[in-house]
Amino acid sequence: MATRIRPSSKRCAVIGGSGFLGRHLVEKLLGKGYTVSVFDIRQSYELPGVTFHQGDLCDKQALLTALQGVSLVFHCASPAPASDDKALFQRVNIQGTQTVLQECHKIYYNKDRLNSIKEMLLVLTSSASVVFEGTDIKDGREDLPYAKKPIDYYTETKIEQEKLVLKACDKENGLLTVAIRPHGIFGPRDPQLVPILVDTARRGKMKFIIGDGSNLVDFTFVDNVVHGHILAAESLRPESPICGKAYHITNDEPVRFWDFMSDILVGLGYAAPRYHLPYTLVYGLSLLLWLLSLLLRPLVAFKPTFTPMRVALAGTHHFYSCSRAKQDMGYKPVVGLKDGIRRTVESYPHLRHGA
Ligand SMILES: NC(=O)c1ccc[n+]([C@@H]2O[C@H](COP(=O)([O-])OP(=O)(O)OC[C@H]3O[C@@H](n4cnc5c(N)ncnc54)[C@H](O)[C@@H]3O)[C@@H](O)[C@H]2O)c1
Ligand SMILES: CC(C)CCC[C@@H](C)[C@H]1CC[C@H]2C3=C(CC[C@]12C)[C@@]1(C)CC[C@H](O)[C@@H](C(=O)O)[C@@H]1CC3
Secondary structure (H helix, E strand, C coil): CCCCCCCCCCEEEEECCCCHHHHHHHHHHHHCCCEEEEEECCCCCCCCCEEEEECCCCCHHHHHHHHCCCCEEEECCCCCHHHCCHHHHHHHHHHHHHHHHHHHHHHHHCCCCCCCCCCEEEEEECCHHHHCCCCCEEEECCCCCCCCCCCCHHHHHHHHHHHHHHHCCECCCCEEEEEEEECCEECCCCCCHHHHHHHHHHCCCCCEEECCCCCEECCEEHHHHHHHHHHHHHHCCCCCCCCCCEEEECCCCCEEHHHHHHHHHHHCCCCCCCEEECHHHHHHHHHHHHHHHHHHCCCCCCCCCCCHHHHHHHHCCEEECCHHHHHHHCCCCCCCHHHHHHHHHHCCHHHCCCC
16 A cells, blocks of 8 residues: 655656656756656666656556655656567557556545645657658647658557647646657667667668758757756646647757767767768668568567668658747757767767777
């Protein structure tokens, strides 16, 4: 039986708090005087001021225990996009998010009427990719329609997840929700972008630029994403315009995809890609390989590096306007792109060429 803890506005929960973004968020929240309850299927660190609750998002009882005494919840748990496991994405991103919403309602309705909870606040980490279908997006705003043909299961379930959370926003019933849509998060301890890039370079596969190399993209330093989440949480009140809405959070400095990749590679001592390959050819090949990997899955497990999603991201424009976040919550990036790249490169000494 969970012990009841008196909720406080400086107490919050981070679901997925053991992950890349989650841990950066937890560290910033601690610095701002919050105490944090982390809920995750794994525990990846220990910190004073943090209570860990290990469990699966779909386990209602475990989640309820982690949310006791909390009136602010950040939900940034998701399986990694590379897992490409439809059932897992549906279970965690859709069913798991429904569980989060139910448990938030439960906490609100079972609240001790003497305590100070006025509302339950839920900040979801969505993704700008919910509108991406593999074709150019330039300065995309939040009113773009959701992708009709999502490019992978990750995107498909992130769309459903965002819809669920925004629809659940209900001022009358004390649940206020908002969705943050970051794009291309990078920074120290990121398990995806830099490690995959370096692994691809080490296998001699980063010699080529897909397309003409002029496509502009958003890459967002993790501190800016954290800043956007905390601003959203602190602006979320019944009268606030942000209730039930989605917000792009980016570095607000679109960059050529291949310049960004080259800066990271060169910073770590690898050669920058030089030779050009036609986009349609590489995209077609990546589709073929992906189909082949599906057909052969019962016999051999192989995961192509150049998935259709990665090729589409590498060869198209996809950058987003964050003017809505600027207007409604006073958002402004706190770390510039150049500084973010430098801090990221310095944080991976073990991935340097020859290390
Ligand atoms: N990395 C990016 O570029 C990026 C961009 C846009 C949006 N996002 C979103 O940001 C969020 C965080 O991503 P990240 O890059 O930090 O990923 P991550 O893999 O580092 O973190 C995700 C965390 O969720 C946890 N988790 C997974 N399944 C769970 C389950 N069933 N129950 C409890 N916990 C579970 C994992 O253990 C992990 O700690 C995700 O929602 C992702 O969709 C990421
Ligand atoms: C093999 C090379 C062509 C590229 C190597 C780098 C890639 C692994 C990354 C470049 C852009 C990244 C990216 C994501 C994953 C890693 C990359 C493909 C996301 C798909 C991760 C999930 C997020 O929700 C997406 C988002 O909307 O921000 C990311 C988009 C960029």
